Amino acid sequence: MSEPPVTSPSSPRLAKSMAEVEDALLSRWPETRLEPSLDRIRAFTELLGEPQRAYRAVHLTGTNGKTSTSRMVDALLRALELRTGRFTSPHVERMNERISVDGEPLDDEAFVRAFNDIAPYTHMVDDDQPHPLSFFETVVGMAYAAFADAPVDVAVVEVGMGGSWDATNVIDADVAVVLPIAVDHAKYLGGTPEAIASEKSGIIKAGSVVVSAAQDPGVDAVLVARVAEVGATLLREGVDFGVSARNPAVGGQIVTLEGLRGRYEDVFLPLYGAHQAQNAAIALATVESLVGGSEPLDGELVAAAFADVTSPARLEIVRRSPTVILDAAHNPHGAAAAAAALEDSFTFDPLVGVLGVMADKDAEGLLVALEPVLAHVVVTQCSTDRAMRAETLAETAIDVFGEERVTVVPRLADAIEAAATLAEAGESVSASIGAGAVLVTGSVVTAGEARTLLTRNRRQPGTGARP
Numbered sequence: 001m002s003e004p005p006v007t008s009p010s011s012p013r014l015a016k017s018m019a020e021v022e023d024a025l026l027s028r029w030p031e032t033r034l035e036p037s038l039d040r041i042r043a044f045t046e047l048l049g050e051p052q053r054a055y056r057a058v059h060l061t062g063t064n065g066k067t068s069t070s071r072m073v074d075a076l077l078r079a080l081e082l083r084t085g086r087f088t089s090p091h092v093e094r095m096n097e098r099i100s101v102d103g104e105p106l107d108d109e110a111f112v113r114a115f116n117d118i119a120p121y122t123h124m125v126d127d128d129q130p131h132p133l134s135f136f137e138t139v140v141g142m143a144y145a146a147f148a149d150a151p152v153d154v155a156v157v158e159v160g161m162g163g164s165w166d167a168t169n170v171i172d173a174d175v176a177v178v179l180p181i182a183v184d185h186a187k188y189l190g191g192t193p194e195a196i197a198s199e200k201s202g203i204i205k206a207g208s209v210v211v212s213a214a215q216d217p218g219v220d221a222v223l224v225a226r227v228a229e230v231g232a233t234l235l236r237e238g239v240d241f242g243v244s245a246r247n248p249a250v251g252g253q254i255v256t257l258e259g260l261r262g263r264y265e266d267v268f269l270p271l272y273g274a275h276q277a278q279n280a281a282i283a284l285a286t287v288e289s290l291v292g293g294s295e296p297l298d299g300e301l302v303a304a305a306f307a308d309v310t311s312p313a314r315l316e317i318v319r320r321s322p323t324v325i326l327d328a329a330h331n332p333h334g335a336a337a338a339a340a341a342l343e344d345s346f347t348f349d350p351l352v353g354v355l356g357v358m359a360d361k362d363a364e365g366l367l368v369a370l371e372p373v374l375a376h377v378v379v380t381q382c383s384t385d386r387a388m389r390a391e392t393l394a395e396t397a398i399d400v401f402g403e404e405r406v407t408v409v410p411r412l413a414d415a416i417e418a419a420a421t422l423a424e425a426g427e428s429v430s431a432s433i434g435a436g437a438v439l440v441t442g443s444v445v446t447a448g449e450a451r452t453l454l455t456r457n458r459r460q461p462g463t464g465a466r467p
Helices: 018-026 039-047 066-079 108-128 135-149 193-203 217-230 274-291 299-307 332-345 363-373 390-401 412-425 444-454
Strands: 056-061 084-087 099-101 154-158 175-178 209-212 233-236 242-249 252-258 263-269 314-319 323-327 351-355 376-381 406-411 437-441
Touching: 018 108, 018 135, 039 108, 039 135, 056 066, 056 193, 056 274, 066 084, 066 154, 066 274, 066 299, 084 135, 099 108, 099 135, 108 135, 135 154, 175 193, 175 274, 193 217, 209 217, 209 274, 217 233, 242 274, 252 274, 263 274, 263 299, 274 332, 314 332, 314 444, 323 444, 332 363, 332 437, 351 363, 351 412, 351 444, 363 390, 376 390, 376 412, 390 406, 406 412, 412 437, 412 444, 437 444
Parallel strands: 056 154, 056 175, 084 154, 175 209, 209 233, 323 437, 351 376, 351 437, 376 406
Antiparallel strands: 084 099, 242 252, 252 263, 314 323
């Protein structure tokens, strides 16, 4: 399963700039190559003084929705005047996004400082282990140390992949969150939802509270068994908490949430789709579980926190005339949620897709999920060498959409331009001016590169290099 590392750093490598940090991190074993073990990260955090034990924690796993839910949990905790650290992956545009304190990504200076704080210890692990620390393991160590240094009251931590052997799992969270589980990363996690649930349930620790999204019966059974095994407490969406009502609104939706201890009515959530309402209910139950007590949270505080939530590249509108929407869906489950949200919240005519996927993903499943809402698809590829070639993707797209609804444009910037032209030219006679739109999706990398292209004038300085 494992492959030889790209390099084997044998001495600390301090950095003077963000570019040097990125270069040092990217020289390590990339997060796309895995050797399932906690040995290296345990050795690393021991050398760092077990920083992950210095604060309370929320740990999130699941197939989709982790980042959006993490951001909601973070917002609610900060509204309660708790200092937060948030670790999410992968990043959309810049590496800094992975580590946030008080709701904001570390700036370049702080990111360099966080790297240099842990760099003297990396070579000690490298020299002592069969494989050196990976990119992901190193960034996890950085995050945990930065949170302890801040210091934060609560860390909100998203797993990278799976659960049991994910590098983040050296933390013992007060609340373990399990978002909807479907098949993804089958090579490493298993080919059935139950097998994947078994791996992801590894974040559930003795004495913790488990907040679970509504799951398929087989997945639910796996979670119930794990909870019983370790002596945790299980709270289920649809049983202990949930979404009571939801109505699309300008800029998002209005939701009524049933929390663990109260009802929160007419909360504006500036994100689209039933899946984001579900994420909001899970985030609310998570925070209620963490803070404890018997009284509901302050309704105005909850409403204000949710109203400020953002989640870049999750059905994010980044341009008008024509409208361009970015979504990081990279598996069939995520694509189906995006498609449902588009039908629910928008009336674009036509909607033209720009699709770039990774070579190891279920491209056919993605295309099948999106086909009902897309009038046409422009297949493309992003810059990473992990990307599926546009010509290869086109073969599958033609099988799903038919040849007349598929255009091949390998360069992403040109693909977006071609899709915008189709969206504007293809408007129906009855449609209002500007009713056509473009959806850029298929992977986090595709969405991130498109976001950089389309919002370049708003970007902060930095290279934004990607593993």
